[in-house]
Amino acid sequence: MGRGNSMMIGIPKGSDWTKRRKSLQVRVRDMYIGSEHPVAVQSMTNTNTGDVKGTVAQIVELYKAGSELVRFTVQNKEMARAVMPIRKALDDLGYNIPLIGDFHYNGHQLLTEVPECADALDKYRINPGNVGFGEKHDDNFRKIIDVAKDHGKPVRIGVNWGSLDQSVLTKLMDDNTRSKTPKTAEEVTVDAVVESAVQSVNKAVEYGMEPDRIIVSTKISEVPYMVRAYELLAPRIEQPLHLGLTEAGLGSKGIAASSAALSLLLTKGIGDTIRVSLTPTPGSSRAEEVTVARQILQSLDIRHFSPLVSSCPGCGRTTSTVFQEMAQELTGYLQDRMPDWKSAGYAGVEGMKVAVMGCVVNGPGESKRANLGISLPGSGENPSCLIYEDGKHVASVKASEASEEFKKHIERYVESHYQKPIAEKERSH
Ligand code: SF4
Numbered sequence: 001m002g003r004g005n006s007m008m009i010g011i012p013k014g015s016d017w018t019k020r021r022k023s024l025q026v027r028v029r030d031m032y033i034g035s036e037h038p039v040a041v042q043s044m045t046n047t048n049t050g051d052v053k054g055t056v057a058q059i060v061e062l063y064k065a066g067s068e069l070v071r072f073t074v075q076n077k078e079m080a081r082a083v084m085p086i087r088k089a090l091d092d093l094g095y096n097i098p099l100i101g102d103f104h105y106n107g108h109q110l111l112t113e114v115p116e117c118a119d120a121l122d123k124y125r126i127n128p129g130n131v132g133f134g135e136k137h138d139d140n141f142r143k144i145i146d147v148a149k150d151h152g153k154p155v156r157i158g159v160n161w162g163s164l165d166q167s168v169l170t171k172l173m174d175d176n177t178r179s180k181t182p183k184t185a186e187e188v189t190v191d192a193v194v195e196s197a198v199q200s201v202n203k204a205v206e207y208g209m210e211p212d213r214i215i216v217s218t219k220i221s222e223v224p225y226m227v228r229a230y231e232l233l234a235p236r237i238e239q240p241l242h243l244g245l246t247e248a249g250l251g252s253k254g255i256a257a258s259s260a261a262l263s264l265l266l267t268k269g270i271g272d273t274i275r276v277s278l279t280p281t282p283g284s285s286r287a288e289e290v291t292v293a294r295q296i297l298q299s300l301d302i303r304h305f306s307p308l309v310s311s312c313p314g315c316g317r318t319t320s321t322v323f324q325e326m327a328q329e330l331t332g333y334l335q336d337r338m339p340d341w342k343s344a345g346y347a348g349v350e351g352m353k354v355a356v357m358g359c360v361v362n363g364p365g366e367s368k369r370a371n372l373g374i375s376l377p378g379s380g381e382n383p384s385c386l387i388y389e390d391g392k393h394v395a396s397v398k399a400s401e402a403s404e405e406f407k408k409h410i411e412r413y414v415e416s417h418y419q420k421p422i423a424e425k426e427r428s429h
Pocket residue numbers: 312313314315316317318357358359360361362363378
């Protein structure tokens with residue numbers, strides 16, 4: 001039986017992040033979102049949706065990186081009309097990925113005037129702060145809900161503090177000025193974000209939307225306030241929650257801020273889908289946000305996608321870069337082999353842990369905690385490399401042959417420790 005094939009391995013006893021907040025289950029195309037299902041990874045394109053070819057290419061890129069749902073903006077009629085050919089192209093290529101249309105200001109018009117778009121999409125994202133003002137707000141919101149009902153589609157009510165429903169905010173600000181213990185403006189804004197989400201859910205249900213066709217998000221760009229908003233929202237509604245730190249930023253700042261925000265919530269069992277809103281560096285792949293989202297889930301042992309390599313940072317005890325190169329090579333090797341192992345049916349191999357350590361100080365100990373580990377010789381140490389399997393020292397190999405020998409151990413370990421389906425086993429005999 002394969003190790004690591006449980007949804008939650010390695011989480012210390014006493015930690016409570018194995019407990020998901022209970023939510024309804026929402027069907028989006030052929031997948032379900034909610035507490036009974038794995039936390040799903042979502043992403044968003046940055047192509048012009050009207051450019052069918054470019055958008056399809058990016059959706060495929062995001063899908064191949066592991067995105068399980070993809071959202072794109074639908075801003076005008078040209079984009080609305082592009083949704084059908086996008087869907088068709090993906091279907092023709094065999095990609096059954098759910099597509100979400102992101103609407104602001106004119107969603108009620110586009111969805112009614114281009115009904116094929118409403119039909120081709122699998123979910124509509126509505127921002128209650130951007131559906132119109134005054135009386136128009138409720139009318140427009142209702143029109144979108146009516147379209148969703150007519151086409152049997154779920155919606156995400158996505159509140160964003162950068163485009164908050166001003167009527168909700170103004171009321172809470174007024175209440176706050178009369179309070180004996182007034183809150184800060186930011187605290188009131190967080191309350192207004194949550195209130196807007198709850199009121200919108202209630203309104204959608206009042207308009208006839210089934211409660212299990214609604215997903216909710218309250219996105220804020222600052223970690224403490226974003227976390228607080230979801231903490232306040234979670235006990236007030238029964239719908240699944242989509243998590244995201246909006247405008248997370250560029251590079252390491254965006255990755256660190258998103259990891260902090262999402263982890264604080266996921267470890268409390270809050271969150272049913274996640275998105276990492278990275279600003280891509282010029283020329284970089286849009287799919288980086290998917291890789292980061294998956295790595296957050298895998299680092300928390302919430303889901304496993306591909307075997308991970310743990311490696312030490314290196315220090316003065318190891319003057320060679322051999323172990324850095326080996327960690328890099330093995331990371332690539334495991335990523336390359338994963339599709340083959342998966343298609344061969346090795347259940348649980350995605351949870352395999354591999355350690356590459358620079359010297360004898362932490363090497364053997366850390367290597368023993370992984371499924372497979374290799375401890376390289378540090379400066380002045382015996383030049384052989386120690387290989388461990390499930391904590392047992394199984395081989396000592398020459399440094400020059402370490403990488404190739406370790407790969408052979410990995411292959412043998414996968415063969416013997418991760419169960420193939422019976423039919424697969426029989427076929428191979
Ligand atoms: S395992 Fe050895 S080389 Fe790596 S950081 Fe620790 S002491 Fe330094």
